[in-house]
Amino acid sequence: MTAPIYHRVALIGLGLIASSMSHAMRAKGLAGEIVGHAKSPETRATALELGLCDHVYATAAEAVKGADLVVLAVPVGAMAAVAAEVAPHLAPGCTVTDVGSVKQAVIEMVAPHLPDGTCFIPGHPMAGTEYSGPRSGFATLFVNRWWLLTPIDGTPPAAILRLQSLLEGMGAKVNSMDAAHHDQVLAVVSHTPHLIAYTMVGVADHLAQVSNSEVIEYSASGFRDFTRIAASDPTMWRDVFLTNKDAVLDILGRFAEELFVLQRAIRMGDGEHLFDYFTRTRAIRRGIIEAGQDTSAPDFGRSAPPPPSS
Amino acid sequence: MTAPIYHRVALIGLGLIASSMSHAMRAKGLAGEIVGHAKSPETRATALELGLCDHVYATAAEAVKGADLVVLAVPVGAMAAVAAEVAPHLAPGCTVTDVGSVKQAVIEMVAPHLPDGTCFIPGHPMAGTEYSGPRSGFATLFVNRWWLLTPIDGTPPAAILRLQSLLEGMGAKVNSMDAAHHDQVLAVVSHTPHLIAYTMVGVADHLAQVSNSEVIEYSASGFRDFTRIAASDPTMWRDVFLTNKDAVLDILGRFAEELFVLQRAIRMGDGEHLFDYFTRTRAIRRGIIEAGQDTSAPDFGRSAPPPPSS
Numbered sequence: 276m277t278a279p280i281y282h283r284v285a286l287i288g289l290g291l292i293a294s295s296m297s298h299a300m301r302a303k304g305l306a307g308e309i310v311g312h313a314k315s316p317e318t319r320a321t322a323l324e325l326g327l328c329d330h331v332y333a334t335a336a337e338a339v340k341g342a343d344l345v346v347l348a349v350p351v352g353a354m355a356a357v358a359a360e361v362a363p364h365l366a367p368g369c370t371v372t373d374v375g376s377v378k379q380a381v382i383e384m385v386a387p388h389l390p391d392g393t394c395f396i397p398g399h400p401m402a403g404t405e406y407s408g409p410r411s412g413f414a415t416l417f418v419n420r421w422w423l424l425t426p427i428d429g430t431p432p433a434a435i436l437r438l439q440s441l442l443e444g445m446g447a448k449v450n451s452m453d454a455a456h457h458d459q460v461l462a463v464v465s466h467t468p469h470l471i472a473y474t475m476v477g478v479a480d481h482l483a484q485v486s487n488s489e490v491i492e493y494s495a496s497g498f499r500d501f502t503r504i505a506a507s508d509p510t511m512w513r514d515v516f517l518t519n520k521d522a523v524l525d526i527l528g529r530f531a532e533e534l535f536v537l538q539r540a541i542r543m544g545d546g547e548h549l550f551d552y553f554t555r556t557r558a559i560r561r562g563i564i565e566a567g568q569d570t571s572a573p574d575f576g577r578s579a580p581p582p583p584s585s
Numbered sequence: 586m587t588a589p590i591y592h593r594v595a596l597i598g599l600g601l602i603a604s605s606m607s608h609a610m611r612a613k614g615l616a617g618e619i620v621g622h623a624k625s626p627e628t629r630a631t632a633l634e635l636g637l638c639d640h641v642y643a644t645a646a647e648a649v650k651g652a653d654l655v656v657l658a659v660p661v662g663a664m665a666a667v668a669a670e671v672a673p674h675l676a677p678g679c680t681v682t683d684v685g686s687v688k689q690a691v692i693e694m695v696a697p698h699l700p701d702g703t704c705f706i707p708g709h710p711m712a713g714t715e716y717s718g719p720r721s722g723f724a725t726l727f728v729n730r731w732w733l734l735t736p737i738d739g740t741p742p743a744a745i746l747r748l749q750s751l752l753e754g755m756g757a758k759v760n761s762m763d764a765a766h767h768d769q770v771l772a773v774v775s776h777t778p779h780l781i782a783y784t785m786v787g788v789a790d791h792l793a794q795v796s797n798s799e800v801i802e803y804s805a806s807g808f809r810d811f812t813r814i815a816a817s818d819p820t821m822w823r824d825v826f827l828t829n830k831d832a833v834l835d836i837l838g839r840f841a842e843e844l845f846v847l848q849r850a851i852r853m854g855d856g857e858h859l860f861d862y863f864t865r866t867r868a869i870r871r872g873i874i875e876a877g878q879d880t881s882a883p884d885f886g887r888s889a890p891p892p893p894s895s
Contacts, residue, residue, distance in 0.1 A: 501810075517851070524848065541826045566804075
């Protein structure tokens with residue numbers, strides 16, 4: 276156990292990310308006290324039952340009082356309202372961070388509300404599962420995963436370093452970048468792939484000549500991974516696409532072009548083009564395994580342990 | 586140990602599928618003798634070194650002599666040449682099967698060559714990994730996976746049942762369907778998802794404003810699963826798209842339509858449309874977990890065991 280890095284952490288929103296943070300902070304003694312707020316009474320009761328929070332509050336405004344770290348862990352679309360609500364109640368010197376998957380829009384929504392003497396350090400933990408809710412969290416969710424920060428000019432370096440200590444204490448690797456660049460990177464590595472997976476699953480759902488039960492039964496190969504991606508939280512993803520619109524539309528446009536070129540190669544029977552393309556993409560995969568971002572296990576996760584939820 | 590189901594099995598092509606069949610047949614004593622052929626001398630040497638084959642032969646014609654089961658485990662594009670080569674050397678009463686991912690084209694390529702008194706039972710094991718070659722196989726690859734057969738009219742039921750016993754002995758679940766329907770189902774659950782994954786990985790590779798090292802470093806979320814799909818064997822996949830052209834082009838057309846509708850919803854800010862769509866796709870995912878085709882583990886396979894290759 277190390278000394279707590281924050282004395283009182285207020286988790287606003289108690290879903291997968293916040294509940295995992297609580298487990299991780301408790302496991303490492305990183306927070307003196309953890310309090311929280313969720314809109315739903317059931318979620319608040321669950322948070323107490325699981326020991327995620329020492330106290331829960333019916334409003335975000337109450338929850339943030341006296342906290343030296345406030346974590347906004349609500350869907351991106353709810354950030355503006357939550358920031359406006361908590362702003363008058365923030366303790367002087369308090370750090371506010373968020374865990375949204377989009378950063379420019381969150382900065383626009385949150386920063387204007389916060390009073391002088393507090394600071395907002397936008398953050399994005401690049402970790403998740405297809406599950407959501409307070410029971411879905413586990414202490415190791417962030418281990419060896421990136422937690423990107425997109426600090427605003429003028430933020431005291433000491434406040435950033437303190438937050439970084441907390442995130443690293445939970446096992447995350449921390450990096451900082453410009454918010455606009457973050458949103459472009461995420462459009463490529465996460466947002467557009469999710470939209471495509473949703474689309475492919477939707478196509479399968481609409482087919483008349485192949486039944487849904489066949490799709491489900493024979494999903495072993497590529498489709499199974501798509502459904503895993505496409506099972507993520509609908510609210511979160513709706514907000515991602517609405518708030519990172521420009522970057523996602525840019526990547527989608529490129530994707531459509533590229534797909535049409537491959538589609539044409541299939542139609543024309545151009546095997547050489549297909550082979551060369553598929554050989555190039557294999558090299559990127561090797562890079563990801565070498566970068567330690569995935570296991571090289573060949574079984575597509577079949578032997579993974581059962582989920583931690585009760 | 587049970588009695589061997591075939592006395593002499595000839596594996597033509599010694600990649601992931603054939604080497605896994607050898608491990609599985611040996612583990613369960615399903616074959617009296619296993620012999621094989623691969624074009625490359627290195628692969629033949631590896632097959633002997635690993636004990637995949639009791640004998641290896643420099644030509645497919647030699648390998649099939651005296652075999653009561655011949656397994657064509659070469660890329661779909663090579664099936665016609667291999668069938669023509671082995672046909673004159675097949676033993677009377679011999680069963681020939683294949684493991685290609687496309688069935689109508691394989692039937693057209695193989696069936697016309699085979700002499701009377703032998704039978705061709707087309708097959709497709711729906712199991713695989715992103716690895717290829719004789720060292721990538723393992724005995725449990727087929728356990729609880731579908732092995733689809735698309736028998737031709739007039740095939741003796743006893744021959745089909747005997748092959749089915751072998752496949753079930755290796756742990757597979759066996760089902761039969763019409764070859765044309767097979768190709769449609771596979772276009773949806775496997776072929777088109779693979780093409781899309783290849784495309785998305787290609788888009789990332791071409792971007793100027795986001796570097797390849799960033800793509801690799803931050804691939805945790807959706808993109809990582811795409812690269813896994815897109816790392817599959819280029820030759821195999823080229824042949825799949827060239828030989829299941831019509832079904833894949835049909836599904837690709839539907840996919841493009843569907844994607845444009847979602848793209849428009851993003852551009853118009855239609856959050857309700859996105860939310861409803863993403864909620865529907867989640868239900869399909871639940872069906873897949875309930876059908877036992879995937880683990881519900883939330884860690885995306887991170888804790889899976891290391892690969893079995895030496």
